[in-house]
Amino acid sequence: MPSAYQKALDGPKFKSSVIKHYAITRFTNLIPRKEHLVFDSYFWNPFKPLTQLNARQWNLFFAGFWCWTWDAFDYFSVSLNVSALAEQFDVKTADVTWGITLVLMLRSVGAAFFGILSDRYGRRIPLAASMICLTILQIGLGFVNTYQQFLGVRAMFGIFMGGIFGPAYAIALENAPDTAHGILSGIFQEGYAFGYLLVVCFQRAITDNSSHSWRALFWFSAGPSVLFAIWVLLVGESDSYLRHVQLMNTSSNENASKRFINQGKMAFKRYWVVCIYLVLLMTGFNFSSHGSQDLYPTLLTKQLGYGVDRSTVTNSVANLGAIAGGLLFGHLSNYIGRRMAIIICCIGGGAMIYPWAFVRNSGINAGVFFLQFFVQGAWGVAPIVLAELSPPEFRSFVGGLAYQLGNLVSSASSTIEATIGERFPIYDADGQKKEGVYNYSKVMAIFMGCVFGYLLLITFVGPENIHADLSYKDEENDNEKNDDSNSLDVKGDDTEYLETV
Template sequence: MDVHKTPDGPATLSRDDKRAVFAALLGWTMDAFDYFIVVLVYADIATDFGVSLTDMAFLTTATLIMRPVGAAIFGLWADKAGRKKVLMIDVGFYSLVGFLCAFAPNYTWLLVLRLLYGIGMGGEWGLGASLAMEKVPPQRRGLVSGILQQGYALGYLFAAIAYLLITNLTDWGWRGLFALSVLPALLSLFVRSRVTESEVWQETKANATRNKTTLRQILAAPTVLRRLVYLILLMTAFNWMSHGTQDVYPTYLKDGLHFSPNTALYIAMLYNGGALLGGTLMGAASERFGRRAVVVFCAVLGLPILPLFAASSTLGLVCLGSFLMQFVVQGAWGVIPAHLTELSPAEIRGFYPGITYQLGNCLAAFNLPIQEHLAATHSYTFSLVVTLIPVFVAVAVFAAIGKEARGHALSRGEHPVGDPVAA
């Protein structure tokens, strides 16, 4: 691997390592940018197409449902053909589909395009995470994991900024936002063209070919299969936590608390700052305190923050509650790229993290319609509280009963750090 280590000091990232991390971060940022465009404008699209908010909320569900398909297709392909090439193809695919959403003539066409977009989005995270984690030194995985996962918050932040600019300075409307989604993805393709292939993958691929290892043989191992089921359940709880605190919230600010659209967007920008801070700090902290300990800490802390987040009505308290909530939610998420990568079998590291993440996403895909229904029949505060209390508890419990492999060597030539607990 192209890493630099000193016998007694911490490892540092090479230039190629940094390019790989930046490429993965940028790809995930642009992916989230396009996803959150729908979250921010689905009420506007509902008005244009003459459909209900519940039907429009299903657009996000459709995207999430298709993510496991993309994770499987692109993940298995990357385990055979390499991370870099497949990532570039995936980015090109979802960029084109996102751009075409700007020209959807009706709800049906937009739904079909979002289904296709979900396939591309499903491939992005697992491949970007595996490439980055395979590149960086073990001592830096926690910090890099926290930074990498915050592409999600960055994408949300950029979507909010773009929404403000488009709606205040132009008459392009929601179609203009989708048209913009192709431009940053082109930059991602450029960056990825300068990243070298993962040497860990090359070594693993050579070993698998020499030993004639098959996917069936790997998944047939009891430990691998049990871990797969466990990680899917863990990621289901994680995705309920993130989508449950993010997707309905902009609508809650506008329709529930009657803030202006601009005020709601400024609040979104603020709480995404909390997400960026929490994910980076907690990801780095997991290198010292452990992946699971950080997740449990963040999930438990989310419970006393929930009343402030869901029941506040004044601007100051809403800003404080949403900032703190996204700090702990994305703080827990900052651990995940490293955690899933370290727990994945080497031969299917392109497939395994992505499929566990995205199957969990699929199972949590009905979060937004459920929250919208509860808000319509009761209130937004009721909807947020009754869906999030069990989710925080589930995240804490699943993390506490699991295993971790912090510092685990991803290749034979890489030295483990500390005393990892293998799953």
């Protein structure tokens, strides 16, 4: 595996020669370098790099992983019960999907607040606080009786859900060895698909067999949240973050608050272009997941008339495909590059839109498996891309906020699909319009085609900082020791473009 590292990125200066050079290297840098595309045992066995993690690193990783997984469980608990909630509150399906949209819109608030706390005071306290607040809201949601109460509680959900990703991905990835970053990124991100898979199973086991229906699912979900909060508190602080604090205390005479503010000003000056790019990138990622997942259970039950058992099987198959894709492409990205891995997934996902949306026999399971295989294959690269491109001192804030701002932009995915879907009613054999049944397949297929095209384009034009060292360094000393740092650029020219101009 490659052992070279890059420094953190700087913002570019906009000179015509530099822009021209950067444009050319968007093509050339997609080609993996021979010294890194090594077909060794690490390449063929994606789990071998995991043997390099010690017990402490595994503990930190799984603390973040399970918090992220349960974030997904809470989120998709509503997605799987859209029809039941609409019936309960006597509103339309599109009205209930507004509750999903509201969560996505407010996540950026939580990401900003808890991200700053995480970078200033450490990962574990903000992460544990978010999980405990979610526990209270999970219990409360089981007691709501009106649509307005539902929206109010879901709005609060959005704020505290937004505080999960930044601290969780930071504590999970920043302490691990470089050789395992790709596969760990895939495993971590597919905690979301795993959470979806868990809620599909518990939906069948609890919701469909309880007199309290969907309420019982939320009451159940409160229990594990408490356990994961305790785990985070007991695991201790991120070793990488502690090294950063120690370094700052020995290299500066400023008080901690003033130093943190000055670091923020410097980071914004250096990273503002990269930060904007990350928001645009995460917008594409979030459109791909929400556009293909949120309304799909409604498509199965309402449009195709699937019963609970068949719908459970199809949703489970989709998430098995998601987990497989995230692990595979997360691992491959360590060799073929982050951008190349995402682009391959966009092309593969586009090819699977038709069977995913329009196959009506048993082949639908293959369609959903491979569509989610490519959607989440691209997503498996996202956490490590965020970690490598974010300012080291503000990894939790920038990575978490970029992720959730992308969520904000894509927040109306399910509402858009549900609303447009109502323009395409389905008729029975006698030519009568079926009540509440719409052609979601057509709308979702067109929507996903546009999303894959956008994600491919924004990935192609963006930078890459593959194999960047995620541990905190004394940059002054590093610069003195690594005057020829551009020779360490794994992909060729991105660091040169972003640092030396």
